[in-house]
Amino acid sequence: MGKTIIVSNRLPLKVQRTDAGFLLQPREGGLAIGLDPMYRSGDYLWVGWPGLTPENEAEQQAITALLQVEGMTPVFLSETEVSSYYEGFSNGTLWPTFHYFAQYSAFDYEQWAAYVAVNEKFCTAILTIAGPDDRIWVHDYELMLLPQQLRQVRPQATIGFFLHTPFPSYELLRVLPCRKELLLGLLGADLIGFQTLGYMRHFLSSVSQLLGLPTHNSQIETPSRTIWAEAFPMGIDYNRCVAAAGAPATQMFAHTYREALREARVVLSLDRLDYTNGIAERLNAFEKLLQRYPQWQGQVSLVMVVVPSREQVELYRKLKEEIDELVGRLNAQYRTINWRPVHYFYRSLPFEEVAAWYSLADIGLVTPIRDGMNLVAKEYVASRTDQRGVLILSERAGAARELADALLINPTDTSELADALHEALLMPETEQRRRMVAMQALVKQYDAFAWSHRFLAQLTEVKTKQLGLATxxxxxxxxxxxxxxxxxxxxxxxxxxxxxxxxxxxxxxxxxxxxxxxxxxxxxxxxxxxxxxxxxxxxxxxxxxxxxxxxxxxxxxxxxxxxxxxxxxxxxxHELRADWKQELRPVLDLYVVRASGSFIEEKEFSLVWHFRRVDPDLGRRRARELVSHLLFLAANSDLQVLEGDKMVEIRNAGxxxxxxxxxxxxxxxxxxxxxxxxxxxxxxxxxxxxxxxxxxxxxxxxxxxxxxxxxxxxxxxxxxxxxxxxxxxxxxxxxxxxxxxx
Missing domain, CATH: 3.40.50.1000 (HAD superfamily/HAD-like)
Known part of the structure; x- marks a missing residue:
């Protein structure tokens, strides 16, 4: 097997221009942290934007040489491309849509054209270094067209795609004019990964509804290939968090902060500035805690770290202003000589300093309105080497599907969140340990290594199955x-x-x-x-x-x-049942009415809905709806739903x-x-x-x-x-x- 080529919008190293030349610095972020351990342990290349636009050909060559030493291939983007492709379409159209903030989504055809062109630029860069036996692993919403672009040039290539954000429901995705192109772009991959099963189901539903392709057991049937979709919850570098928790620099930071906070208990909030993270709602809930449970005034402080992001965008500037006002009002209303309710840091912190806050925080407050996974929650759990502390986690974060021992809350219900804070502050130490031990075992077992190895192993297995299906x-x-x-x-x-x-x-x-x-x-x-x-x-x-x-x-x-x-x-x-037909026959009758020309064939032990005489587009659409309907009704029963050629059948399983x-x-x-x-x-x-x-x-x-x-x-x-x-x-x-x- 050849090498593995990782492709992402940004490289894990960012290039900075200095008086002495160019300097490489690590980039903090879920993808960089999650893939870095695996990347440095094998035969890998990384393709992406270095975060800097060269001013001339000489600078481009210098940056390329510097990155090649690290096993990285840069894709250089102009300022116009960054503005239209990344800030425009990726973050102005896809990001709000995928996070269920459709009211903030705006579609612009010029930005869409830039998105297509930049994906093609990535494709060209990959093809110059990819051999026939290499695996290509594409990441995230900025590069959704890339798998199909690669497939058109290299039909036999092994291509995987992983989406780090949520995938929206069909009803949200269908609003986008480019919806089919995005789905077809992803279908260039052999294996498509998602953070949770829910996101995967949304994707399969969209493929069925918008493209009319049959899906079965997480497989998508196209005329030329079978494509697999699967959930791969992303992990963290667990050992890195444990090591950082005990590092001298971390201990120094923790000692300094504890002296400044005195005896106050700490609630930690750590996010990038974004409307999806529920930062304002968190501040309102903390205020409600102080109002509803006044005994915590003077006893508990909210440490809020907000990492700057997209400050040039008006929506983000307004969000920053709202947060500043809420923090100012809370501190003005409740602050005393010896106690400040909110300690607000608007900057990025080195990991040792973040680890210090993890170790100090009695409560980790992770309450995004919508998030693909959220690795902060897992880092907080891993960093609690004393096995104390309480994690309050949004039920709308992907991590909630794994960290069931956290206090799961609705992030927009500030009353529920205030009560959860009160419960966490009162939780006995034995209960804290029980919950933390269970979560640490899970986070340690399913770390970043396990996540990446599982994806790549399944990608290889999928390719083997595809070759086995080639007659x-x-x-x-x-x-x-x-x-x-x-x-x-x-x-x-x-x-x-x-x-x-x-x-x-x-x-x-x-x-x-x-x-x-x-x-x-x-x-x-x-x-x-x-x-x-x-x-x-x-x-x-x-x-x-x-x-x-x-x-x-x-x-x-x-x-x-x-x-x-x-x-x-x-x-x-063998002995079969037919009594279920009386209950499910009316469902099929409904779809006969909804698709003129369709009809029901009733056999002794099965029912078949035929749509060969129905308009093809309508027939495919109604078939997808009927399959979803029957799968719901047949759940936990001994019945099986089967899609055939212009028919849907329900029958006894086995x-x-x-x-x-x-x-x-x-x-x-x-x-x-x-x-x-x-x-x-x-x-x-x-x-x-x-x-x-x-x-x-x-x-x-x-x-x-x-x-x-x-x-x-x-x-x-x-x-x-x-x-x-x-x-x-x-x-x-x-x-x-x-x-x-x-």
């Missing part, structure tokens, strides 16, 4: 080998899907009867010595009996619910063509197996057959569990006709025995 065309040489294997086999088994494999789909399914030529072909194959043929269909048993009951072949109905060996009676695969195929294999024990199928229901059959079986996917898509593919029904029938060559008399035959069933 070979059934060319003349393979066809000849197949025919020879068939002719010399002692016992043969043919498993054949019907609709879409042997006959075309019809707008009215009842009109897809077999013609005389097909019936003659099936009869001839079934009557061949030592050959067993089984039709493996989703149709009901009555239809199959009517059409094929006179032939000496096996029949499998309703995707495997019913089995009928040749010349025997129908039998159930019933599929794969299980039926296994039964047939156990009965006949063939040394030659041929299976033909065209859609997802046939993948279960392909998956369980022996490795030497000839499994063939029928249709334009060559992505399948099958070994080979043919492009059309005509090709499938041609293959079957080639088997009509008279076979030699077999030396032995499998004994006749009753069909096994439960």
């Amino acid at each position: 070979a065309p059934l060319g003349p040489e393979i066809t000849q080998a197949l025919v020879e294997a068939y002719r010399h086999a002692r016992q043969r088994l043919l498993l054949l899907d019907y609709d879409g494999t042997l006959v075309p789909f019809r707008a009215h399914p009842e009109r897809a009867q077999p013609d005389a030529e097909l019936l003659a072909l099936l009869q001839e194959l079934s009557e061949s010595p030592d050959t067993q043929v089984a039709l493996v269909s989703g149709r009901d048993r009555h239809t199959l009996t009517e059409w094929f009951g006179h032939l000496p072949l096996g029949l499998i109905a309703e995707e495997g619910a019913w089995l009928r060996p040749p010349h025997q009676e129908w039998m159930l695969f 019933i599929h063509k794969g299980a039926a195929a296994v039964r047939w294999l156990s009965l006949y024990q063939p040394d030659f197996v041929l299976a033909l199928g065209d859609d997802r229901t046939d993948e279960d059959m392909f998956r369980v057959l022996p490795p030497d079986a000839y499994t063939v996917k029928v249709g334009e898509s060559a992505r399948s569990q099958a070994r080979y593919h043919v492009s059309s029904i005509r090709d499938a029938l041609t293959l079957l006709r080639s088997l009509r060559v008279p076979a030699p008399v077999a030396t032995s035959s499998a004994p006749s025995k009753p069909f096994p069933y439960l």
Whole structure:
């Protein structure tokens, strides 16, 4: 395997111009901190903007040489590009939309054009250094178009994408004019990672609703590839936090601060200046604490550290003014000679100083209105080496899905937050330790190393699966080998899907009867010595009996619910329920009304909603809605929702063509197996057959569990006709025995 190329908007090192030349300094931030341990432990390159625009070619070369020593490749952006691409579209359009502040989002076509162009600039930079075996890991909302741009040039590349922010619901994303382009950009990746399962579900819903692509078990099916989406909660460098907590510099800072604060208990608030962080709400809640519980006046101080951000933007300037006014009013109203309610620091602090505040804080107050993860919460937990302290955490932060032992609150409910502060201040030390020990164990186990290694390991696994689904065309040489294997086999088994494999789909399914030529072909194959043929269909048993009951072949109905060996009676695969249909039939009836031309097919143990006659766009949209509706209703039940070709089916779980195929294999024990199928229901059959079986996917898509593919029904029938060559008399035959069933 080649190297791993990490791509982010900013490099983890920032370049500063000095009188002596250029200086590299570490950049603080979740991505830089999270990836730095892994980055420095292996074969990695990092591509990104160095934070400085060179004034001439000589400066550009000097900065490039300086960064290459550190294993980094710079992408230089002009001031106009930074303004339009980063400050404009990325932070003026995507950031507020993704954080549920759509009222602050503004779309500008020139900024969108700059976003496209800068993503292309990153693409060019990556392609100059990326080899065919390299893994490319793209990060965050500034580069959402990059995966698809890379895919167009390098179709076989291994590409991962991780979104550090929340992903919004479909209803918010659909407002953006560029919504489809953003989704298609992400679908250039092989694996798309999110901080939480909730964000991943929003993404899958948007892909279904806006692009009409089928999604199943976190997989997205496109005409050319299967793409995986998954949740990877980001961790921190746990050992770095523990080491910093005991460092001499940290202890010096902590001693100085404790002397200044005297005996006051400390509530720590640490954020970047942003409207998503709930800083003003936090100040209002602290004021409510002092009003509602006056015993804490003179006893508790809020230490508020706000890191400057985007000060040139009017919205952020107003937020800064609001915070300044709230802090001033609180201190003016409650301050005494010996006590200040709020200690306010508007600046960035070195990590040793931050670690000192972590060690002093009786309460870590982390209450964003919306946040992808929030690593401050995890750093506070890791830094509490005395295992005391209380974390108050917003339920809308991604970290809340992991840190269940924090006091979880609604960040906009200032009364609830004030009560949580009171509860935390009164919490016994034994309870503090119990909660902190549990959270520290989780944060330590799922640290930054575990996060990055898990993502990259799964990216490699996904690529392996994709290659495994890439089927070979059934060319003349393979066809000849197949025919020879068939002719010399002692016992043969043919498993054949019907609709879409042997006959075309019809707008009215009842009109897809077999013609005389097909019936003659099936009869001839079934009557061949030592050959067993089984039709493996989703149709009901009555239809199959009517059409094929006179032939000496096996029949499998309703995707495997019913089995009928040749010349025997129908039998159930195992005991099944049908009482659920009475409850769910009205749901399907509703979607028949909502999609003109759709209809319901009721089988004995399943219900199928067909939309082949519906307008394609409307049909896909209604199908996505119906699948979501049925999945909700079928949760925690023994029912399964299945998407097929222009249909949605709900049936008993555990019933599929794969299980039926296994039964047939156990009965006949063939040394030659041929299976033909065209859609997802046939993948279960392909998956369980022996490795030497000839499994063939029928249709334009060559992505399948099958070994080979043919492009059309005509090709499938041609293959079957080639088997009509008279076979030699077999030396032995499998004994006749009753069909096994439960």
